[in-house]
Amino acid sequence: MASTLEREAEIVRRAREGDVEAFEKLVGEHQHAVYRACRRYVDDGDAEDAAQETFIRLFTHGESLDPQRPVLPWLLAVARRLCIDRLRKSARFAEETPSTPEPADPTEDPERGAAAREQLVTLQAALGELPEGQREAMALFHFDELSYAQIAEVLAVPQGTVMTWIHRGRARLRQIVEGRRERTS
Amino acid sequence: MNARASAIHHIDGERLAELATARAAGLTASERDHLHRCQSCTSQLADELALTHRLRAAPQPRAPLAFAETTRRRFLAARRARYRAAFMQTAAAVALLAISTTTLLVLAWPHLIAHAGVALSASAAIMKAFALVAVKLPGSAMAFVAVQAVTLLGTTLFLIALVRREDLSRAAAK
Numbered sequence: 001m002a003s004t005l006e007r008e009a010e011i012v013r014r015a016r017e018g019d020v021e022a023f024e025k026l027v028g029e030h031q032h033a034v035y036r037a038c039r040r041y042v043d044d045g046d047a048e049d050a051a052q053e054t055f056i057r058l059f060t061h062g063e064s065l066d067p068q069r070p071v072l073p074w075l076l077a078v079a080r081r082l083c084i085d086r087l088r089k090s091a092r093f094a095e096e097t098p099s100t101p102e103p104a105d106p107t108e109d110p111e112r113g114a115a116a117r118e119q120l121v122t123l124q125a126a127l128g129e130l131p132e133g134q135r136e137a138m139a140l141f142h143f144d145e146l147s148y149a150q151i152a153e154v155l156a157v158p159q160g161t162v163m164t165w166i167h168r169g170r171a172r173l174r175q176i177v178e179g180r181r182e183r184t185s
Numbered sequence: 186m187n188a189r190a191s192a193i194h195h196i197d198g199e200r201l202a203e204l205a206t207a208r209a210a211g212l213t214a215s216e217r218d219h220l221h222r223c224q225s226c227t228s229q230l231a232d233e234l235a236l237t238h239r240l241r242a243a244p245q246p247r248a249p250l251a252f253a254e255t256t257r258r259r260f261l262a263a264r265r266a267r268y269r270a271a272f273m274q275t276a277a278a279v280a281l282l283a284i285s286t287t288t289l290l291v292l293a294w295p296h297l298i299a300h301a302g303v304a305l306s307a308s309a310a311i312m313k314a315f316a317l318v319a320v321k322l323p324g325s326a327m328a329f330v331a332v333q334a335v336t337l338l339g340t341t342l343f344l345i346a347l348v349r350r351e352d353l354s355r356a357a358a359k
Contacts, residue, residue: 018264020257027253035248048249052256056263123239141206142240167199174236 009067016062027055030072033144037076040139041083050086054079073150076140080154126176134169137162194219196226205233285337 014022034054038047057078065074140151152159196216220227
C-alpha cells in the first residue's frame with residue numbers, strides 16, 4: 001500500500017505533466033496554507049494572486065522539487081519568495097507593517113465570545129510585534145504544523161536557527177501578552 | 186521538596202516548549218519524575234501548554250471561495266502555452282533539420298551520396314530525441330536554438346570527417 005508521501009508524489013508528478021484533476025487535488029489540499037503564508041506578507045488581493053502563481057510555478061518550474069519530500073515546504077518557500085519579490089518591486093518592503101490574521105467571529109455566547117475574541121486579538125497583535133524570522137517560524141510551526149527541518153527549508157536558514165527563533169518567539173510572545181494584560185488591568 | 190528539586194537540574198525551557206507542542210518524543214522517565222517533584226517546571230510546562238493551545242485556537246485567514254476555480258483556469262492557460270511552445274519547437278526543429286540536411290546533401294553530393302543516408306539517420310535520430318525532450322521539458326527558445334546549432338555542427342563535422350577519410354583512402358590507393 002502506497003504511503004501518503006508516495007501518493008502525494010504521484011499527484012505532483014501528474015499535475016506537473018498537465019493532469020487537471022491532480023492539479024485540482026493539490027490546490028484543494030494546500031490552498032489555505034499557501035494563501036495564509038502569502039497573507040503574512042501582502043494584502044488580500046496580492047496574496048490571492050501570489051498563492052495562485054505559486055501553484056502555477058509547480059507546473060512551470062517544478063524541476064527543483066524533490067519527489068521524495070513533502071510538497072508543502074516547497075510551495076511555501078516559493079510563495080514566500082514571490083511575496084518578497086512583490087514587496088521589493090512595489091518598494092513597500094521597508095514600510096510594510098506585518099499583516100496579522102483577521103479576528104474570529106464571536107462565538108454564540110456573547111460574553112465568552114468577547115473574552116475569546118479579545119484574547120485572540122491580543123495574541124495576534126503580539127505575533128505581529130515579533131521580528132520577521134521569529135514570526136514566520138512561529139506561524140509555520142504552529143499554524144502550518146511544519147517540522148523544524150521543513151521550516152529551515154522554507155526560510156533557507158539552519159535548523160538550529162529555526163529552533164532558537166521558535167523558542168525565543170514563544171518566550172517573547174508570553175512577555176508581550178503578559179505585558180498587555182498588566183497594562184489593561 | 187521543591188527546594189531540593191530546584192537544586193537538581195530543571196528541565197530546559199526549550200525542551201518544555203517542545204513537550205508543550207507535542208513535536209518531541211514524550212516525556213522521559215527522568216523528566217516525568219522531575220515534573221512530579223518540581224513545581225516550577227510543572228507550572229512552566231502548563232504555561233507553555235496554554236500558549237500552544239491559544240496559538241492553535243487563533244483563527245487563520247482562508248483562501249477565498251473562488252480560489253481553486255481561478256487557479257484551475259490559470260493552470261489551463263499555462264498548459265495551453267506549454268503545448269503551443271512544444272509544438273512550435275518541434276516544428277522549428279523539423280524545419281531546421283530539413284534545411285541542414287538539404288544544404289549538406291547539396292554541398293557533399295559528389296563524394297557523399299553513399300554516406301548521406303547515415304548522416305541523415307543520425308541527424309534525424311538526434312532531432313527526434315530532442316523533440317521528445319522538448320515536449321516533456323519545454324526550455325527557452327534560446328536553449329532550443331543552441332542545441333539545434335550543436336546538432337548541425339556535429340552533423341557537419343561528421344560529414345567532413347567522412348570526406349577526409351574518403352580522400353585519404355583514395356590517396357592511399359593511388
